[in-house]
Amino acid sequence: MGPKRQPTLDEVAARAGVSRSAASRVINNARHVSQAKREAVERAVAELGFVPNPAARALANQQVGAVVLALSHHDPALFTDPFFAQIILGVNAELEKTELELLLVLADTAQGQTRLQRILRSRRADGVMLMALHGDDPLAALADQHDIPVVFGGRPLHAEPRWYVDADNRGGSRLATEHVIGLGRRHVAVITGQMDTEAATARHRGYLDAMAVAGLDPARVEHSDFTEPGGAAAMTRLLAVHPEVDAVVAGSDAIAAGALRALKAHGRTVPGDVAVVGFDDLQTALHTDPQLTTVHQPVHGLGRELAKMLLSLIAGEQPHPLILPTRLVRRASA
Structure with missing residues (x-):
């Protein structure tokens, strides 16, 4: 017969009816824990025979809350x-x-x-x-x-x-680009966020991934700063250089909202002339005209x-x- 299995911290928390972090703080004698939680966890520890981790206890004893x-x-x-x-x-x-x-x-x-x-x-x-x-x-x-x-x-x-x-910034942007390509758009542009951030560079890579698989030209690129005014300015620049654009993959919902505003100002219909996809799925996406197709991130x-x-x-x-x-x-x- 093997050694008795040690109960886990999750089991202690479940028995006490508290969160895992609260159970950990009680077990490790941390401060700033309510008396009710402390008593519930202490009962669970006694009932289950839980043995605390000494290293974790030493760390918790130094906590400031x-x-x-x-x-x-x-x-x-x-x-x-x-x-x-x-x-x-x-x-x-x-x-x-x-x-x-x-x-x-x-x-x-x-x-x-x-x-x-x-x-x-x-x-x-x-x-x-x-x-x-x-x-x-x-x-x-x-x-x-x-x-x-x-x-x-x-x-x-x-x-x-x-x-x-x-x-999954790269995968999400790839989904957005594949979507507009699937709609039959062939002159697909991207408006990135600030390229000194990992999120913006990863989303740009996702666009490049999808364009490469489809055999399409990925040269229609403008940069923004994750804001609506930045998106509007970038869309205006895109139209000046690439008037043939028929889809835009934006680095955020705010950028996409700005792109929609610029397209309307230049007499382009959405999605008739230009399809637009955002990224984030925040409330902004529900308040644009038309409402944004976008990539949801939690x-x-x-x-x-x-x-x-x-x-x-x-x-x-x-x-x-x-x-x-x-x-x-x-x-x-x-």
Whole structure:
């Protein structure tokens, strides 16, 4: 007869009726846990005979009860951007299951980066989530500079971090391009986001993948900045150089909304003359005329998984990187 199987943390959490992260914090004697949760977990531990991991307990004993969401972004429009709003809501929804506080740091400027470094050096946070990194952003090196869990929301352009949550940007853009090619469009253009981001470059690669398989010319390319005004300007430039364009694969819903506005201003009908596909599937896609066919990425889910991965690291576990699936949502624009 073999040794008795040890119960898992998930089993303890299920028996106690609490989240996995809450069970971990109680077991590891972490602070900021309600008395009711603590008592429920302690009962479950006794009933199941659970033995805590000493290394995880040592880490948890040093916790201060807060985590940071750092955005390499300082544009005032950030707080009206539906993408970042959904990310923050997703992160907050997962943290509400714990007693951890959320600190939001805008770290695109030297002052913001200094503030974040000060927080980390003084150990005023148990972990960090990083979002919206561009190019060789110095924030990408945080994981190597500090003895603190760091999770990336979206991969940096020139690095492969150990822990990240991302969407299948390349596959989603390939789906969008294949869709308009399947509609019979042969002069397919792409309007990318900022090419110093991994998301934009991956979506461009997805467009190139589909165009190569179809044997079509991928030279109709313009760049934008993930905004509606940027999309409108890029579409205007495309029409000036490539008036034959009959489909546009946009790097975001905001870019696509700008493209729709420019096409209308130039007397082009959608989808009659030009089919348009966005990327994100945010509320913007429902409020354009016509409504956007777009690639859905689970933005709220990305925020939740980002927080979940960080909580797992704080608990002393070793999660795997995660790529969330994307899918095409068909509406009137293509």
